[in-house]
Amino acid sequence: MNFSKTLINWYSVNKRILPWRETTNPYCIWLSEIILQQTQVKQGLPYYEAFLGKFPSVFHLANADEAQVLKLWQGLGYYSRARNLHAAAKFIVNDLKGEFPNNYKDLLKLKGVGDYTASAISSICFNEVAAVVDGNVYRALSRYFGIDTPINSSKGAKEFKLLAQELIDAKQPAEFNQAIMEFGAMQCKPKNPDCSSCPFKDSCVALQKNIVSELPVKIKSAKAKKKYFNFLVFISDDKKTVLEKRTGKGIWQNLYQFPLIETKREANFETLLELAKKQDLLKSVNFELTLYNKDTLVHKLSHQHLYTKFWIVKINTNLEKGILIDDIENYAVPILIGNFIEKFEF
DNA sequence: AACACGGGGCA
DNA sequence: TGCCCAGTGTT
Numbered sequence: 338m339n340f341s342k343t344l345i346n347w348y349s350v351n352k353r354i355l356p357w358r359e360t361t362n363p364y365c366i367w368l369s370e371i372i373l374q375q376t377q378v379k380q381g382l383p384y385y386e387a388f389l390g391k392f393p394s395v396f397h398l399a400n401a402d403e404a405q406v407l408k409l410w411q412g413l414g415y416y417s418r419a420r421n422l423h424a425a426a427k428f429i430v431n432d433l434k435g436e437f438p439n440n441y442k443d444l445l446k447l448k449g450v451g452d453y454t455a456s457a458i459s460s461i462c463f464n465e466v467a468a469v470v471d472g473n474v475y476r477a478l479s480r481y482f483g484i485d486t487p488i489n490s491s492k493g494a495k496e497f498k499l500l501a502q503e504l505i506d507a508k509q510p511a512e513f514n515q516a517i518m519e520f521g522a523m524q525c526k527p528k529n530p531d532c533s534s535c536p537f538k539d540s541c542v543a544l545q546k547n548i549v550s551e552l553p554v555k556i557k558s559a560k561a562k563k564k565y566f567n568f569l570v571f572i573s574d575d576k577k578t579v580l581e582k583r584t585g586k587g588i589w590q591n592l593y594q595f596p597l598i599e600t601k602r603e604a605n606f607e608t609l610l611e612l613a614k615k616q617d618l619l620k621s622v623n624f625e626l627t628l629y630n631k632d633t634l635v636h637k638l639s640h641q642h643l644y645t646k647f648w649i650v651k652i653n654t655n656l657e658k659g660i661l662i663d664d665i666e667n668y669a670v671p672i673l674i675g676n677f678i679e680k681f682e683f
Numbered sequence: 684a685a686c687a688c689g690g691g692g693c694a
Numbered sequence: 695t696g697c698c699c700a701g702t703g704t705t
Contacts, residue, residue: 370700375698375699375702376691376701379691379692380692412691415690418701452701453701471699473699491684522699528694588688589689590688640687641688672689
């Protein structure tokens with residue numbers, strides 16, 4: 338049996354039952370693919386259900402506010418996905434009369450849809466012969482063919498895309514694409530794959546050469562940078578606090594946080610007090626500043642390690658531009674802030 | 684080509 | 695700890 342036949346046969350026996358496998362509705366497939374970018378099925382599944390529940394069609398999504406979309410996306414990370422998803426929905430409704438793009442080339446014009454996602458949607462929904470290359474495909478192909486070109490190099494991207502495009506079954510592109518991804522996720526796993534039960538155990542180059550654990554090759558990424566975050570958690574007499582919207586570049590764009598003072602190193606009480614005054618964050622004469630977490634909280638992102646302190650600022654006056662503490666749950670916040678709110682007794 | 688962008692899970 | 699995850703957009 339050839340590669341494609343063996344693969345699809347394996348898939349027919351081993352595939353998981355997942356909600357987006359029960360439909361070819363492009364809106365549903367699109368939503369699932371965006372959610373699953375750099376995200377494991379287990380983590381993305383509840384978000385998929387929640388989004389379809391709240392926004393059953395592209396029209397519902399387009400009519401929502403971005404804040405609503407971000408709130409529903411809260412905790413999933415890579416928030417540009419949510420912003421782009423919403424912008425693309427509005428584009429489809431307003432500029433394309435609600436008609437979903439039905440081919441690779443036009444799908445690519447949607448914000449947040451790159452080569453992978455355009456290939457996935459066009460193949461799954463419209464039977465276009467467009468091979469997907471995601472992390473699973475890189476791993477499966479690099480091992481089966483014994484290819485050591487770094488997968489995160491432009492050379493590797495081209496090489497693997499071309500190979501996948503040669504292998505794809507032109508008669509059933511949707512099955513092939515989903516099969517190879519599922520194979521990578523369930524059988525040809527990153528660590529400790531069960532090669533003894535693999536349908537390719539007799540032809541896999543990496544297995545013959547005993548280099549399965551060395552593939553795929555990936556160029557190392559830079560180490561995470563340390564940052565020092567100090568959040569000011571205001572509590573006023575009139576049961577208010579202050580949240581600010583993050584604008585501009587960087588992490589958590591358009592999400593909310595407590596007023597932030599970033600320092601070069603861990604701040605002590607005096608330093609923090611001085612900086613807060615200098616930045617005009619403490620106008621009230623009567624306030625009481627206390628450190629909430631004695632042990633600095635370390636929140637780890639892919640490229641940043643955030644050493645975080647929450648400073649409680651009690652003021653015995655009213656907060657003009659604050660928000661009611663009871664309304665805090667309506668704002669989309671990073672999980673770092675969300676965890677604090679959950680734990681802290683206002 | 685290199686980097687930024689989250690958060691969870693696993694060995 | 696380090697690596698991985700149904701990647702994309704920016705510089």
